Amino acid sequence: MQDSSIKLGIVVAEFNYDITHLMLDRAISHAKFLNAEVRAVFKVPGTFEIPLAVKQLLSRDDIDCVVTLGAVIKGETKHDEVIANQVARLVSDLSLEFNKPVSLGIIGPGATHEQAMERIEEYSTRAVESAVKMARRMRSMMEGSSSVNIE
Ligand SMILES: Nc1c(NC[C@H](O)[C@H](O)[C@H](O)CO)[nH]c(=O)[nH]c1=O
């Protein structure tokens, strides 16, 4: 199977957009590099709003997997932990519910702005790579391939 057949959706938080718009650019170019097609980009106000957008994209027949992008920066309280922990759990649950890969490209919690800037490249490319790889392998399994690791 070719990567060109993998269609992905990207959900990106606009909070800390100085960071997340760079993550979005990087994710789109990495998807191109992998010959995967970005079918939809869904921008949400903050990371907390990501799960609903993921759910909507997963329900579309033309989307095989979803990449999440966000940057949760530490404030003065543990609010960042509440957001990041909940969202990680919810997007994982949605992946299992819809039987489609969802990757976690959300920096934090506990990150400083500087730490988040340093992680733009790594988190966005890893999130795209993981979603596309999982979608390919799941399709191989569905097509009856004897090994999930056949490229
Ligand atoms: N502090 C951060 C937020 N906070 C906003 C929430 O995600 C949400 O939009 C608000 O509580 C309204 O429901 N979002 C981030 O993505 N990153 C942060 O550091």
Ligand SMILES: CC(=O)[C@@H](O)COP(=O)(O)O
């Ligand atoms: C994670 C956030 O929403 C953040 O802005 C909250 O900051 P604080 O912990 O100072 O309330």
